[in-house]
Amino acid sequence: MTVSILEGLNTAQQQAVQVVDGPTLVLAGPGSGKTGVLVRRVAFLSDHVGIDLHNVLAVTFTNKAAREMRERIDALLGAGRAAALTAGTFHSLCARFLRRDIVHLSRERDFAIYDTDDQERLMKRVLKDLNLDDKKYPPRAIRASISSAKNELIDANQYAQQGRTYYDEIVARCFVHYQKLLREANALDFDDLLVETVRLFEQHPAVLEKYQTRYRYILADEYQDTNHVQYMLLKQLASKYRNLFVVGDEDQSVYAFRGADIRNIRYFENDYPEAKVILLEQNYRSTQSILDVAQSVINQSAKRMRDKNLWTENDRGTLVVLQEGYDQDEESYLVASEAARLLSSGDYQPGDIAVMYRTNAQSRALEEALIGRGLRYQIVGGTRFYERKEIKDALAYLRVAHNPADNVSLSRILNWPGRGIGQRTEDELGRWATKLGVPVYRALQKLKNPGGEELPPDTPIPFNARTQKALLSFMGLIDSFIAARHEHDLGGLMDVIFRTLEFESILIREHGEEEGRDRWNNVVELRNVAANYIHMPQESQLPTFLEEVALVSDLDSVRREQDTITCITLHQAKGLEYPVVFLIGLEEGLLPHSRSLDHMDALDEERRLFYVGATRAKERLYMLYAFRRTVFGRTNVSQSSRFLADIPKELLHHMPKRGYTDTQQTSMFTNRSSVNWTGSSTRQTHTEPSNATRGQEKQRTSLTANQPQAVAFFAGQKVNHAMFGEGMVVSSKLIENDEEVTVAFPGKGVKKLLASFANLERIE
């Protein structure tokens, strides 16, 4: 039995798998098989050491990783065995702990979980209450400051005490009030989930003891990405048995922006001086060529604690390709062409190919190019499914039905769909509720029943008759949903809500026939998710659903489809691997991102991001950048990424520049509205090219073929015009028997000119 668990592992891997007791730090390079090690270690503990998996806790980076771990354990040990294992992200685990032991917090059992958007809405309320100008103090920034403070386990009082600047003082005041409103709404934000768990453990040693005893063995993946709270949690949980097994790679630390601290690796060695340190340096994933390129970039990293010596027995493989596109459209066009070429060679399937980029915005041009080629693709992330407006609105109704104190959700739906309750009324309502010291919902209840208990009889109701009527009818709606919650299961409740509101008609009224339908389809998809909860007792369906919706990221639901090309951000790509990888947008300002240019640490993180991207590739790596790029509708000449300069020339196959392939053609023919932006981003895939797209392919081919003879002007060329003076050609294309030249004239703008009329003079 043990043999099969250790089979095919190298010495270091076997060593890691077989550690029984004591703290262990595994420093694992990319592609070193660390997931396999984690899985087999769990299997080993179970089958060789005889540990009940009920006593094992595995912290993973995504819920998807947890699910995959379970599947692989089942595959190794037999179906169902992994069910006993506790596995999940810090956030889901903490939510579970809190849910179970919430009695210790002086709060009701059920709490709402506020995501970033909810937090920001609440922050707006905070600023309003404190009479602060949200122009001067952007809710986003305040939210971010508070979030980082929480990640450092700094509470509002401490923040107030150690605040130095005036801005800190403002944040401190917001922090205090923000927490107050959160508690009133019976809500915890993302950060609170972790912070409150640490506090729970601090204040109630018995509770901590319970978990310490239960989780005799603890494993944590992606340790380099833990922040301070997470570090504390691990420390608390592991302090009894000290069987903490962490796996990480400082070179792949790319989450400093959310508080991740690489130093946690060093702290680990301080906290557990007896820790075994195991290095996994052999890479099984990539070809030597790819690894060389990745190494040459990461070796320039400013300071690394421990130089790893990554090596592989894999073949050298094909050279890494470097190519410049004229602009982002051509860059994408080149990607699509090469992808199409690889696919037609028969060596690869769409699922073997991934395109990676720094920012989500970069996926647009890419998407158009892929559609233009009729390639199937999926965009991971982007606008996340659960962040779509229609989904959030639908969820808000469910959340209020579950927890009427949830003021943020209530305010979201107060006037959606429009029912004559405007800003004035909402503000008034908020003030009134504050005065009464109750959640808005309770205030509304009093409006409904003025004779009721707590309301002093002489309290004036601050609304006129019409407004009052609107508010009361809203209340009727909410109360009917609250009632429905007890009569129906989750799916039934959704049906009631969507039918009563006439959700579909609202969406169509607001967004028009086509987009409205798309949005409604998203809502239907949400409704379909309810089916997953059908086996649960009715009363726990809604809370469980709401919790999972808040904590499950889109990446968790990525289906690894074999027939779509994956488009994904570098961050999300961490931990994944593909035979073919395109890294696009390798330019100064993008990678490294402009926001990181002034900070050395941030710059280093960008470098690691590059490294992460490059090491996702197994067989073929393409690196692209564009000569010019349009950002915010403004076009600038760009410079290739400084990281490219760190790669020795001989490691690259530098593709010659192509003339400007007139990608304008593609955009012209691509009917933008046919691109479905509203569908669930990870689920939706472009299936087959529309007729229009097919026709376009034909035209495009013939155009490209004729172009060299026919086009007299090309991009980048300098020209002189009688009226506008000197300018530079942006693009040129054939129109019937003439040529339309787009020229940028400095100070005079971009003009479209017909070659036969404009009398353009070429300048060399």
Next chain:
DNA sequence: GTACGTTCATTTTTT
């Protein structure tokens, strides 16, 4: 209070 037009800010990256 809403409907429309205009301005303006917006893009890191995520649980």
Next chain:
DNA sequence: ATGAACGTAC
């Protein structure tokens, strides 16, 4: 380029 936020007109 796109969408949210603000202003003016009903």
